[in-house]
Amino acid sequence: MSSLAMRPCGDFRTSYKADNTIFETKTIRLMTIALIAIACGAPLVLDGYFLTLFIQISYLGIAALGLNILVGFTGQISLGHGAFFGFGAFASAWLNTSFQIPVVLCIPLAGFLTMAVGMMFGMPAARIKGLYLAIATLAAQFIIEDFFARAEWFSGGSSGSMAAPVNLFGFEFDTDQSFYYIALFALVFMYIWGCNLMRSRDGRAFVAVRDHYLSAEIMGVKLNKYRLLSFGISSFYAGIGGALYAHYLGYVSAEGFTILMSIQFLAMVIIGGLGSIKGTLMGVVFMVLLPEMLESIVGLMKYTDWGNIPMVTDGLAYIKEMAIGLVIILFLIFEPEGLAHRWAQIKNYWKFYPFAY
Amino acid sequence: MVDKILKVEQISLAFGGVKALTDVSFEVEKGSVFSIIGPNGAGKTSMLNCISGRYRPYEGSIHFDDQEVTHMRPNDRADLGIGRTFQNLALFGHMSVLDNIMVGRHHQMKNNWLTGPLYWASPAQKEELKHRRQVEEIIDFLDISHVRKSIAGTLSYGLRKRVELARAIALNPKLILLDEPMAGMNLEEKEDMARYILDLNEEFGITVVMIEHDMGVVMDISHEVMVLDFGKKLVSGLPDEVMANEHVRQAYLGLDDNEQLQEVG
Numbered sequence: 001m002s003s004l005a006m007r008p009c010g011d012f013r014t015s016y017k018a019d020n021t022i023f024e025t026k027t028i029r030l031m032t033i034a035l036i037a038i039a040c041g042a043p044l045v046l047d048g049y050f051l052t053l054f055i056q057i058s059y060l061g062i063a064a065l066g067l068n069i070l071v072g073f074t075g076q077i078s079l080g081h082g083a084f085f086g087f088g089a090f091a092s093a094w095l096n097t098s099f100q101i102p103v104v105l106c107i108p109l110a111g112f113l114t115m116a117v118g119m120m121f122g123m124p125a126a127r128i129k130g131l132y133l134a135i136a137t138l139a140a141q142f143i144i145e146d147f148f149a150r151a152e153w154f155s156g157g158s159s160g161s162m163a164a165p166v167n168l169f170g171f172e173f174d175t176d177q178s179f180y181y182i183a184l185f186a187l188v189f190m191y192i193w194g195c196n197l198m199r200s201r202d203g204r205a206f207v208a209v210r211d212h213y214l215s216a217e218i219m220g221v222k223l224n225k226y227r228l229l230s231f232g233i234s235s236f237y238a239g240i241g242g243a244l245y246a247h248y249l250g251y252v253s254a255e256g257f258t259i260l261m262s263i264q265f266l267a268m269v270i271i272g273g274l275g276s277i278k279g280t281l282m283g284v285v286f287m288v289l290l291p292e293m294l295e296s297i298v299g300l301m302k303y304t305d306w307g308n309i310p311m312v313t314d315g316l317a318y319i320k321e322m323a324i325g326l327v328i329i330l331f332l333i334f335e336p337e338g339l340a341h342r343w344a345q346i347k348n349y350w351k352f353y354p355f356a357y
Numbered sequence: 358m359v360d361k362i363l364k365v366e367q368i369s370l371a372f373g374g375v376k377a378l379t380d381v382s383f384e385v386e387k388g389s390v391f392s393i394i395g396p397n398g399a400g401k402t403s404m405l406n407c408i409s410g411r412y413r414p415y416e417g418s419i420h421f422d423d424q425e426v427t428h429m430r431p432n433d434r435a436d437l438g439i440g441r442t443f444q445n446l447a448l449f450g451h452m453s454v455l456d457n458i459m460v461g462r463h464h465q466m467k468n469n470w471l472t473g474p475l476y477w478a479s480p481a482q483k484e485e486l487k488h489r490r491q492v493e494e495i496i497d498f499l500d501i502s503h504v505r506k507s508i509a510g511t512l513s514y515g516l517r518k519r520v521e522l523a524r525a526i527a528l529n530p531k532l533i534l535l536d537e538p539m540a541g542m543n544l545e546e547k548e549d550m551a552r553y554i555l556d557l558n559e560e561f562g563i564t565v566v567m568i569e570h571d572m573g574v575v576m577d578i579s580h581e582v583m584v585l586d587f588g589k590k591l592v593s594g595l596p597d598e599v600m601a602n603e604h605v606r607q608a609y610l611g612l613d614d615n616e617q618l619q620e621v622g
Contacts, residue, residue: 016486016489016490016493017482017486020482020485020486020489192474193474194474196473196474196475196476196481197470197473197474199476199485200468200473200474200476200481200485201463201466201467201468201469201473201481201484201485202468202469202470202473203473204452204456204459204460204463205460205463207449207451207452207456208449208452208460208463210451211448211449211450211451211452212447212448212449212450214411214447215443215447215448215449216449216460217410217430217431217432218409218410218411218431218432218435218440218441219432219435219460219461219463219464219524219528220432220435220436220463220464220528221432221460221463222430222432223432229470233470275451
C-alpha cells in the first residue's frame with residue numbers, strides 16, 4: 001500500500017479511478033509491462049536450464065501466493081499447502097485421463113476441486129486459531145498424503161499417474177519453450193487476480209479479519225465465511241499451481257508432496273513478506289534460485305586448495321544444504337518483514353538519494 | 358407517540374458469579390443523543406456489547422427498530438444499521454485509513470471473490486468507485502483527508518478515534534454506539550469530537566448512544582442520560598434531573614464541599 005510520499009513530484013490524481021490502480025505509479029506499471037514483454041521473448045535467447053527455473057518459479061509462485069492470501073492476508077496458518085498442491089496435480093491428471101476433459105479445462109477444474117477439498121479441511125479454521133489450527137492443518141497434510149497412497153483410482157497409487165501435456169487447438173505444449181508461455185500466462189493471470197482480489201471487497205474483509213476480528217464482525221464481516229473462503233482461495237491457488245506442475249512434468253508421483261514441501265511454501269511466503277503480493281514472488285524467486293546459486297558456488301570450491309581435503313569433498317553436498325539453512329536464518333534475523341519490506345526501504349532511500357538527511 | 362428506535366427490556370448478564378448487568382431496561386428515542394454514565398465497572402460497556410452483539414444477555418430482550426435482535430450475530434446487526442466504536446481503539450492497524458473506512462461499506466457492497474478479481478470486466482470497479490465517493494464524503498466531514506492514505510496504526514490517538522468514528526459512519530447506521538469517544542483527548546479535540554457527534558446526530562439523523570465520563574460534554578449534548586451503578590440502573594431522564602438526583606451524586610458525581618461538610622456535621 002503506497003503512501004502519499006511514494007508518489008513522484010507532479011503526479012496528481014484527479015479521479016478515484018486513477019487513485020485505485022494496482023501499481024503505485026505509471027513508471028512502475030510501464031516497467032512491469034516491459035518486463036513481461038521481455039519475458040515473452042526469453043525462450044528465443046535463454047537455454048532450457050533457465051526456462052526450467054522460470055517454469056518452476058511460476059507454478060510454485062502461484063501456489064505460494066495462495067498461501068500468502070491465507071497466512072499473510074487473513075492471518076490463518078496452514079501446514080498442509082504442499083498436500084493441496086499435490087491434490088491439484090493428481091486431480092488435473094485424473095480429470096484428464098478418466099473423463100477425457102481437455103487439459104486446458106482440467107487445470108481450472110482441478111483448482112476448483114482442490115478448493116472444495118481445502119474448504120472441507122478448512123472447516124476447523126473457522127473455529128480454532130493459531131497453534132491449534134496449525135495442528136489441524138498438519139492432520140490434513142497427512143490425511144491427503146495417505147489418500148494419495150491408497151486411492152489408486154485417483155492417483156495411481158505407488159506407481160503414480162501420467163499427465164498429458166497441454167493441448168490447445170491441436171498444438172501440444174510439450175517442450176520447455178512452449179510450456180514456458182503457458183506458465184508465464186498463468187503466473188501473470190493469477191497475480192493480477194490476486195491484486196484485484198486484495199483491492200476489492202473480499203480482500204479488504206480478509207485483512208480486516210486478520211487485523212481485528214472482533215471489530216470486523218461488528219462492521220458486518222461474516223467471520224466464519226471469510227476464514228473458510230480464505231482457505232478455499234488458498235487451496236484454489238495451490239490446485240492451479242499443482243495442475244501446472246503435473247502437466248509440465250507429465251508424470252505425478254505422491255512422494256514429492258510431503259510436509260517438507262508445505263514448510264518450503266511457508267518459508268517462501270515468510271522470506272518474501274507476509275501480506276505482500278509482490279513479496280510472494282520475490283520469496284519464490286529467492287528460494288528457487290538460492291540452491292542453484294549455492295550449487296555453483298560450492299562447485300567452485302572444488303577448484304580451490306580445499307578441494308583436495310577429503311572432508312570437504314565428501315561434505316560438499318551438505319555444505320549446500322547447510323548454507324541454505326544459514327541464509328534463511330540470517331534472513332529471519334535481519335529482515336523479518338521480508339524482501340518486500342527491504343525493497344520498499346531501498347526505494348525510499350533512492351527517492352531522497354542525495355538529500356537523505 | 359414518539360418513535361423508539363431501541364428498546365432494551367430487563368437485560369441481565371453475568372460472568373460466572375459476577376453480575377455485570379441486572380434487570381436493566383431503557384428506551385432510546387429516534388434521533389436523540391442518549392448517554393450512559395456511571396462509575397468504572399458499572400456495566401456500561403457490557404451494555405453496549407449486548408446491543409452490538411458481542412455479548413448475549415442471558416435474560417431480557419433487545420428490540421431494534423421493532424425487530425428482536427437479542428440473539429442476532431454482530432454482522433447481521435451491522436446490516437440492520439447498528440454501528441459502533443470501541444473504547445480501546447479497534448482499527449485495522451495495518452490497513453490504510455481509506456481501506457479501514459471502506460470496510461465499513463462491506464455490507465452495502467455486492468462484489469465477491471469471483472467478481473472482485475475480474476475488476477474491469479465486472480461491475481466491481483464501478484461499485485468500488487461509487488462507494489469510494491461516499492467514503493470521501495465522510496472523510497471530508499471528519500476532516501481526515503490529509504491522512505487518508507496513511508496506515509491506521511501509525512496515526513495519533515485523537516486521529517485514530519476520528520477514523521474509528523468515520524468507519525462506523527460508513528456503515529450507514531441508524532444507531533451508532535460510541536464507547537468513550539472523548540477519552541484521553543485534550544479540550545480542543547473534545548470540542549471537535551462533540552461537534553462531530555452533534556453534526557452526525559442532527560444532519561445525518563443518526564441516533565447516538567454514548568458512554569462518556571466527561572460530565573460537561575454529557576450534560577451539554579445529550580437529550581437523555583442514564584446512570585448505571587453496579588450493573589443496576591439508578592435513574593434516567595433529562596440531564597438536569599439526573600444531575601440533581603441525590604443517589605447519582607452519591608454513587609458517581611460526588612457531593613460538593615459544602616454538602617460533604619454538612620454530612621460530616
